Amino acid sequence: MTKLKKLAISIAIAIIAILGIATVSSAYYVGQRLTLTEAQYLYSNNIFCMEHGQAIKGQMDYTVISNVRIEGTKSTDQTGKTIDHWDNARFAYILSQDNGPVKWTGPVANAIWNFGYTWMKDVGQYHAGLYLGFAGTSTGDYESGYNQAANDYANEISNINNVKDNTNKNNIQVVPYEKDGKQYMRIGPFNWSFGGKLTQVNVYDQNSKPISGILYSSYYGNEERWFNVGSIESGRDFYVSVPMDAGVTKITKIDGNMQINVKGVNIWFLEATQGYLQNMLIREPYDANQNIGLSFDYNIDVLGNLKVIKVNQDNTEVKLQGVGFYIQNKQLGKYVKQDANGNISYVNTREEATEFVTDQNGEIYIENLIVGTYVAYETKNPNYGYEFIEDGKEVNVTVDKTTDFQIGNKQIYVKLSGFVWVDKVSGKVSYRNDLYATNEHPEIDDYQDNFDILLDGITVRLKDRTTGETVMETKTANGGAYQFVDVLIEKLQDYYVEFEYDGLTYTNVVPHLENEQNGSKSAENAEVRDRFNKDFSTIEGNTESTGITLNENGTKVHDLSYNIDQNAHTATLINNGQYPITGNTDEGGYNIRDHFTYGMEEIKWINQGLYEREQPDLALMKDMQNVRVTVNGYEHTYEYAQRFVNQGEYGDGFNVGVKFGNKYGSMSYTRAIYKADYEYMNESDASKELKVYATYRIALRNEGSNLITRVNNIVDYYDKNYTITRIGTSLDQNGQVVNSLSYNVDTYNDSNYSKAIIDTNLTIEPQKQVDVYVEFELNRETVLNLMNDQDEKLENVAEINSYSVFDSNGTVYAGIDRDSNPGNATPGNKPTYEDDTDSSPDFKLEVADARELTGKVFLDSTSGELMTGEIRQGSGAYEDGETGIEGVAITLTENTGSGKVYNATTDSNGDFLITDFIPGDYTLTYTWGDETYTVQNYKGTVYNKDRYDANVANKEWYKTDVDTRWTDATDDYALREQIDNEIKHITNSTETTIDKMNSTTPTMGIGVEYDTTYTASSGDRYVYQIRNVDFGIVERARQQLALNKRVATVKVTLANGQVVIDAAVDEDGNITGSKDHLIYMGPSETSMPENGFVRVELDNELIQGATIEIGYEFKATNESELDYLSENFYKYGIVEGDVVKITPSAIIDYLDSDWAFDNELNSNWQIKTQDEIKDLVAEVVYNNEESTINEKTILYTESLKEQQLEPTQSATTNLQVSKILSTSDDLTFSNETEMVALDKTGGSDPEEVPGNYIPGQGHTESDDDTAETVIVTPSTGGNRAFLIPTIIGVTALIVLGVGVVLIRRKALGNK
Secondary structure: OHHHHHHHHHHHHHHHHHHHHHHHHOOOOOOOEEEEEHHHHHHOOOEEEOOOOOEOOOEEEEEEEEEEEEEOOEEEEOOOOEEEOHHHHHHHHHHOOOOOOOOOOOHHHHHHHHHHHHHHHHOHHHOOOOOHHHHOOOOOOOOOOHHHHHHHHHHHHHHHHOOEEOOOHHHOEEEEEEEOOEEEEEEEEEOEEOOOEEEEEEEEOOOOOEOOOOEEEEEEOOEEEEEOHHHOOOOOOEEEEEEHHHOOOEEEEEEEEEEEEEEEEEEEEEEEOOOOEOOEEEEEEEEEEEEEEEEEEEEEEOOEEEEEEEEEOOEEEEEOOOOEEEEEEOOOOEEEEEOOOOOEEEEOOOOOOOOEEOOOOOEEEEEEEOOEEEEEEEEEOOOOOEOOOOOOEEEEEOOOOEEEEEEEEOEOEEEEEEEEEEOOOOOOOOOOOOEOOOOOOHHHOOOOOOOOEEOOOOEEEEEEOOOOOEEEEEEOEOOOEEEEEEEEHHHHHHEEEEEEEEOOOEEEOOOOOOOOOOEEOOEEOHHHHHHHHHOOOEEEEOOOOEEEEEOOOOOEEEEEEEEEEOOOOEEEEOOOOOOEEEEEOOOOOOOOHHHOOOOOOEEOOOEEEEEEOOOOOEEEEEEEEEEEEEEOOEEEEEEOOHHHHOHHHHHHHOOHHHHOOHHHHOOEEEEEEEHHHHHOOOOOOHHHOOEEEEEEEEEEEEOOOOOEEEEEEEEEEEEOOOEEEEEEEEEOOOOOEEEEOEEEEEOOOOOOEEEEEEEEEEEEOOOOEEEEEEEEEEOHHHHHHHHHOOOOOEOEEEEEEEEEEEOOOOOEOOOOOOOOOOOOOOOOOHHHOOOOEEEOOEEEEEEEOOOEEEEEEEEOOOOOOOOOOOEOOOOOEOOOOOOEOOOOEEEEEEOOOOOOEEEEEOOOOOEEEEEOOOOEEEEEEEEEOOOOOOOOOEEEOOOOHHHHHHHHHOOOHHHOOOOOOEEOOEEOHHHHHHHHHOOOEEOOOOOOOOOOEEEEOOOEEEOOOOOOOEEEOOOOOOOOEEOOOEEEEEEOOOOOEEEEEEEEEEEEEOOOOOEEEEEEEOOOOOEEEEOOOEEEEOOOOOOOOOOOEEEEEEOHHHHOOOEEEEEEEEEEEEOOOEOEEOHHHHHHOOOOOEEOOEEEEEEEEEEEOOOEEOOOOOOOOEEEOOHHHOOOOOHHHHOOOOOOHHHEEEEEEOOOOOOOEOOOOEEEEEEEEEEEOOOOOOOEEOEEEEEEEEEEOOOOOOOOOOOOOOOOOOOOOOOEEEOOEEEEEEOOOOOOOOHHHHHHHHHHHHHHHHHHHHHHHHHHHHO
8 A cells, every 4th residue: 555655646746747847848938937846846857956055845936037048159148139158059068968867966957067157157147137146156076977078069169160261372373274165264272161061152253243153173183073062171172163254353252151050958047036945947958050151352363464575685684675566365366456545355467456565674564364375476676786586476374473475686796995094193182093083074983083184096906815816906086085896796705905005104003894984994914014024123323324224133124314403402214105015904804705795785994094103212311310328337328310300390301402401411419428438447347448339320211102112222421430330220229229231341432431331121111211220439549539629520421322113012113213313422422412312410529517426414303302112213304404414424436346436525514526427336325423423322314115125126216206305325234233232231431432334325326327328319418417315314212211219118116116107108109007207298399308308207205216217119210212123123114123121230329327227128239338339430429529428338239130121111129228216316318329230232322321420419310319318307296205105095995895895795695
């Protein structure tokens, strides 16, 4: 029964579900309200929930909020809004599938949950009535077999919709053909990619109208197959055939339609009225067809054009104008006719046809011809020299192209012409351009200079190089022009043009083949020109007006004659110009055939350019370059060369009108020689005696613009007093001749001159000059003779004797100096001089003023005060107002072996002067020291070390910073050490033996002249003065050892043993300890006594028998200024070395004889007798009526002899004395002391003299002192003898009382 019940219930549910489905399948509308049950949902295959996880239960109310229909990728809602989206295809695919038997887990339900939200987000929410939250937020990954399939379907549909034109429009061809007796034009290939199937294709003509009668085909291998539109395959090439009679000239567009099958679904979206329930959709899937339109633009011409081009057969670049043609279509057999509007028609006869004539470009252009073969017939050819073509020429006209049809004609004849000119250089332009230029022919003027000349009468020949024959000959006329006519083109390769002209006057310009019109095309044969030039290899003079030329072997070839003009100082060659030579186009590299181009009527500008050959121009200038004086190993070079220095005044010095004129032609030089130099003799080494060397500079100048010259040799006429020592081409840095040249001294019959031929062989570039230097010697004897004969002058003349000329490449060049004849001058006869000759200014010797050396010895001022612990140092330089030191001996010593010594002494201002000394290496020594400036307490002032080192390295230091008057000498340090050693141990009997110091400068290299070894000169007299070689002395660091004696302690003990005073006194006078009854007054210039006092005040009854004890402190203090034991500090002020120290070696104390001296308390002191101290003190100390030494106990100590004190340091020793007092005694006690010996490690002599203190005289020097006077006097107050017992009694009572109180408290506390 239970099973039957369950079965019945299931059947009932199914029936209800079926009824529900039927209900759902009815048409719905937006806004409709529906009620669904859970069973209807479960058993309906078309109802699905959109929100995963929402409730489905019981009876559920819904509202239809939207209706969307999807076909392919497009969705359309109830308002007609369409959205094209890839998600539509995917969603339609999912909703078109079977969900299976289980609703909840079916693949469609899961796929909706996976994708429903995405579709709603990308598409649905944009349709009417829908919103993003309708599908919840589920984008899960629920199991469904439709997920990937839906993606694939959507991609496929998208690709099908994407129609693509793959046609390569550049490869489209139009080919005419015949099918089934009808003419077509096959156009293609086309290639499209598409999905589905084509249902319609339309082809449009030039008027955008569809073309009828179209055929479609494709090639399968070599087989062409025709078919209808529906058989066109995606991705395969296909062709469109247009009937020839359709009047089509262009394909502009192809369009059509394509049909594809897609999935369609009609969807109603149901919104739950209760928020907790699921939103639903109801699907209605179906299959649909989608039509897609396609359209592609093309621009395909289907007619052809023809261009006939008439050209030179051998040069197609040459177009022939005016040639006539008839054009015939071969297939039709008809001629082309073109009306005024360019429309084409075809006629039967030539008479009806159009005669087409080539334009200036040689072209005929005909448009819109039907495809086929055409024939062109030539009707006329007006161009000169061309043959006429009788036969027609065929060409094929292709569709959509212009066919270029080139027809050539043969050329037979040409003309040749040119001109001959001389290329001139204008005054403003300094170069030749090798091109013809004149305003007469502006059509070829690239460069107009108005100076080029056209030459008539030049022979011009047209020659055949294969036979050597002259084909044609003419002469230039009417402005240098020539022409050859009717020249066979086929023979041009064998022809050349030859020109004949004067070879000495002219040569060819550089051919400029690239300059077609105004360039030269001809050149000379190199061997001919070379032979011509070599006959002028060397040019030499013979007589005043004749000369010769030699070839390269030295053989005479030509005699030369000159026209002499002595007033103008010129010699010019007499030349009639009869030296013919030829040039030709072959040598110019000009091949006539190479310069002919088919189409040329005339080969023009076969020119011969000439230019006037430059002639050389050599010039010579001579001057005295320098005079070099040597003596005692020193030399000086005096540079003269005033002609060279002032060349600009007379045309670089080579202008004959100036150099032979009054000013420069009569110049003379002098050289002053020092008397000390020419009188100096050295018997051991005569080479160090005076010698004078005169060097002359001979400048050889190439004044030409382009030619290189070589001066082979020159002749030098020189004064017989001279002896040649060296000849060369340059000078070293000392002005001496180097780079030697060879020479020969020839016999010359003249009383004043000797003659030398100098082999120069110097090559000179254009506008350049080279120099030859000739050095002559005058020995000491000759100099003395010249000095004694003040009227004698030395002369020198030079001339070019032989030369050669070369072109810019160094090749021998035929040329004659334009204004001089080499080797024809007579020395001393200036009218015979030309610009290749010159005489140097005369040279004369005279006496120079003596050399001088001056300086000053001065005191370098420092402070007058003692500067304890500081450095005393001068400025190292003389300053205005400082004291000059008189009487210093000055010694100038030459140190190279000459033995020369010069002496002087400073005057009252410290100045000195030394004169008339020879050159050499000198030192200057200052010998000084007197009672005022002792060598113990003074020294050479500080010398800057860097400056000293620089001066040692530079022997000309005395020329540096002359006006700053530095000290220039340093002391003899070894002598300084000897001086200081004598005063290291000082007592009253110390004596010194050295009283002079030698201070010497670094070596001074004193040259022949003061300023370097090389000076510019024109014979000037020089003032030779070495100034301000100064030396300063300065006070040394002061040495002072002070001795101070004072009362340090005071103690008074009464006769009963009671100590009433026990006090200590410090250096500042402060008293500590028991100081009642004690008064202290420190030393002061205002106190009485000045040395201060210590007063003890006691009652008379207490004085008697009391003992007073005084402790004295002796303090030795080094109050010296800083000094250091090093040469660097001593000389240069560089702080290094040990500080100079002083030791207080021995002290004497003159103790008041009333004092008791206890040896045990003063073990470091000894009592001395007067006899025992006589070696320590001066006699006046003990042998003097004013001395109180007899009232003194003499104490002596060496307790500080180990104390080496630096400046500001001190050392102390003590003395304890006592005395038992008595009221009957004089109770005033004094005490005096003095240093009697000291030791130093170095330094100056102290001002204080040990052992000279006279007792009783009071303090006189820093090394003696008197302690405070000790005075004992009765008390000035009442009798205070009772005080002590009273104080003792009161104190005892107080102690007793305090003790009783403490005992009672202790006792009470114990209770």
